[in-house]
Amino acid sequence: MTHSRSVPALAADGVGKRYGHVWGLRDCTFSVPAGSVVGLVGPNGAGKTTLLALTVGLLAPTEGEISVFGSPSRANTADTLARVSYLAQDHPLYRGFTVADMFRFGRSLNPGWDSGLAEARMATLGIPLRRKVKALSGGQQAQVALTMALAKRAPVLALDEPVASLDPLARLDFMRDVLAASAETGLTVIIASHVIAELERLCDWLIVLAGGRLQLAGAVDDLLARHAVLTVPRRTPDGDVPGTTIDRADSERHSTLLVAADPDLVAAAASQPGWAHEPVGFEQLVLAYLRRPPVTLAAVSLNQGGRAGTAGTAVRS
Amino acid sequence: MIWVTWRQHRAQAIAMLALLALFGIYGIAIGLWMRSAFNADGLPACLARSGGTDCGPAIASFFSRFSRGASVPLNVLPLIIPGFLGAVVGAPLLGAELERGTWQLAWSQTVPRGRWLAAKLGLVIGGLVVFGAAISAILTWARGPLDEVSIRLQPPPFSYEGIQLPCSLLCAFGLALLAGLLLRNTIAAMVVGYIAWEFPFLAATLLTGPFQFMETTVRIPCTGAACTAASTNSTPPVTGHLGDFVTSVTRSGNELIVTYLPAGRFWPLQFVVGGMYLAIAVAAIGTAVWLLHRRTT
Numbered sequence: 001m002t003h004s005r006s007v008p009a010l011a012a013d014g015v016g017k018r019y020g021h022v023w024g025l026r027d028c029t030f031s032v033p034a035g036s037v038v039g040l041v042g043p044n045g046a047g048k049t050t051l052l053a054l055t056v057g058l059l060a061p062t063e064g065e066i067s068v069f070g071s072p073s074r075a076n077t078a079d080t081l082a083r084v085s086y087l088a089q090d091h092p093l094y095r096g097f098t099v100a101d102m103f104r105f106g107r108s109l110n111p112g113w114d115s116g117l118a119e120a121r122m123a124t125l126g127i128p129l130r131r132k133v134k135a136l137s138g139g140q141q142a143q144v145a146l147t148m149a150l151a152k153r154a155p156v157l158a159l160d161e162p163v164a165s166l167d168p169l170a171r172l173d174f175m176r177d178v179l180a181a182s183a184e185t186g187l188t189v190i191i192a193s194h195v196i197a198e199l200e201r202l203c204d205w206l207i208v209l210a211g212g213r214l215q216l217a218g219a220v221d222d223l224l225a226r227h228a229v230l231t232v233p234r235r236t237p238d239g240d241v242p243g244t245t246i247d248r249a250d251s252e253r254h255s256t257l258l259v260a261a262d263p264d265l266v267a268a269a270a271s272q273p274g275w276a277h278e279p280v281g282f283e284q285l286v287l288a289y290l291r292r293p294p295v296t297l298a299a300v301s302l303n304q305g306g307r308a309g310t311a312g313t314a315v316r317s
Numbered sequence: 318m319i320w321v322t323w324r325q326h327r328a329q330a331i332a333m334l335a336l337l338a339l340f341g342i343y344g345i346a347i348g349l350w351m352r353s354a355f356n357a358d359g360l361p362a363c364l365a366r367s368g369g370t371d372c373g374p375a376i377a378s379f380f381s382r383f384s385r386g387a388s389v390p391l392n393v394l395p396l397i398i399p400g401f402l403g404a405v406v407g408a409p410l411l412g413a414e415l416e417r418g419t420w421q422l423a424w425s426q427t428v429p430r431g432r433w434l435a436a437k438l439g440l441v442i443g444g445l446v447v448f449g450a451a452i453s454a455i456l457t458w459a460r461g462p463l464d465e466v467s468i469r470l471q472p473p474p475f476s477y478e479g480i481q482l483p484c485s486l487l488c489a490f491g492l493a494l495l496a497g498l499l500l501r502n503t504i505a506a507m508v509v510g511y512i513a514w515e516f517p518f519l520a521a522t523l524l525t526g527p528f529q530f531m532e533t534t535v536r537i538p539c540t541g542a543a544c545t546a547a548s549t550n551s552t553p554p555v556t557g558h559l560g561d562f563v564t565s566v567t568r569s570g571n572e573l574i575v576t577y578l579p580a581g582r583f584w585p586l587q588f589v590v591g592g593m594y595l596a597i598a599v600a601a602i603g604t605a606v607w608l609l610h611r612r613t614t
Contacts (some may be wrong), residue, residue: 072567081427088421094325095417101324108320109426152426
């Protein structure tokens with residue numbers, strides 16, 4: 001399947017999902033270009049799984065729309081389903097099926113199914129096709145589920161905690177496979193994960209969710225350029241620092257601030273005596289946004305119409 | 318979808334085919350035995366001669382052979398089968414997918430949920446109806462001679478002849494399907510589905526009350542012993558017609574007031590009871606489909 005580069009692979013427009021009285025996700029707007037590898041980060045219950053399920057069409061949004069290559073996922077037609085491969089958390093499989101049965105299931109239900117890829121991957125991993133799923137180890141089951149997602153050959157691959165049950169070597173191999181698929185076929189990948197170091201290697205796009213609200217979304221290079229770490233004298237109030245202070249650590253002599261601000265303003269401010277600035281790292285940036293209480297941020301920059309109060313309440317992921 | 322449905326219900330299908338084979342063998346054995354006994358008791362000739370009114374002793378002798386022993390399963394098993402099998406097949410169809418999280422796998426392939434569900438329901442319901450009809454056909458054939466001289470309107474065989482068995486199966490299937498969706502647990506859904514099925518089943522089996530609207534009352538003149546000895550369970554019935562289901566007999570002077578279900582009401586009553594089962598099945602399956610649709614839209 002080929003798609004014009006101008007149509008975003010993933011586009012969320014004011015997406016919200018309510019479970020009963022509680023919003024699991026709210027006011028979510030972003031647009032990801034095709035071929036990106038998107039890291040989706042957030043604490044438990046932030047709405048990551050909800051966002052992925054909405055992308056796949058397993059859930060329909062309560063408000064707004066989420067589209068894959070221009071088609072709303074809520075339509076739940078064969079056409080929209082063919083655009084997204086999904087690996088759910090805990091990699092569900094039919095336990096009584098053999099691996100070959102699982103692949104036949106995939107072949108029966110997906111016109112684009114790539115049998116060659118599926119079988120080659122099992123051969124490489126040394127997983128026998130005739131073995132039952134329940135006789136496989138947790139890591140092997142994860143590999144089978146992941147292989148099914150890859151063999152569907154959809155242009156978008158949505159992975160929910162794909163490496164949680166893999167050993168370190170299998171994680172590396174898996175990440176390599178995903179990057180290779182992305183480079184070869186222009187696959188767009190969205191990965192929810194808690195392993196920030198791994199996302200740093202993989203991703204060129206980042207989405208941070210907390211309390212069901214979007215905290216940060218953008219191309220990684222762009223985000224790193226628009227943030228900086230400033231070291232300032234201890235008593236300096238936030239108001240004297242350019243941009244928005246995301247995170248602040250005060251030590252005896254000076255304070256270290258992570259700010260979202262124009263790089264020129266940061267450079268100008270840092271020329272003051274006693275001030276210094278340095279570029280921000282990926283992990284540092286993510287942790288700063290995760291540490292930040294979502295309510296505060298919603299009130300500062302994402303709140304639309306005084307709904308900040310709901311953002312801090314418990315939500316389902 | 319056909320292969321997927323087959324693969325997921327393969328074990329159930331094979332078990333049911335095995336059960337069908339056992340019933341086939343058993344039914345043929347009982348049926349042949351019954352036919353030879355029917356002839357040995359001279360019933361064909363007696364029935365042809367008198368239409369049944371003079372055959373009381375011969376019929377009683379014939380009955381006594383089939384009231385216990387090898388023919389007991391004929392009357393007992395069909396009472397358990399629809400509820401049990403319907404619940405076993407219906408509970409996991411949604412319950413297991415939700416319990417194990419595999420719904421996320423099933424509904425993220427290139428087949429919309431609606432089509433997935435329609436294909437599964439169509440194939441499984443089709444299988445259940447064929448299975449129920451086959452068991453029913455075997456038992457109806459096996460009981461053929463007995464049905465000629467006994468009351469088909471009584472719970473056994475009324476509950477497994479005609480259209481009862483497939484309808485009852487679908488009723489239990491639908492209730493267990495809905496229970497699986499609500500409880501998200503296969504075993505609990507089987508138990509709840511089976512228990513829920515007991516209500517319409519008991520209503521149809523034990524209570525004659527619901528069917529009183531189909532009863533007829535007649536006054537039959539009588540004399541002497543015929544007046545005092547008259548009862549609801551005489552053979553042939555006091556109405557003088559084999560197969561009539563007499564529910565009450567009271568004496569009023571030289572008349573008997575007899576309330577009964579005429580044998581000819583077998584089919585209308587089959588459709589009433591079968592329709593009740595089907596209505597429950599349609600309501601339960603429809604609710605499940607609607608809930609599933611609402612959950613995800």
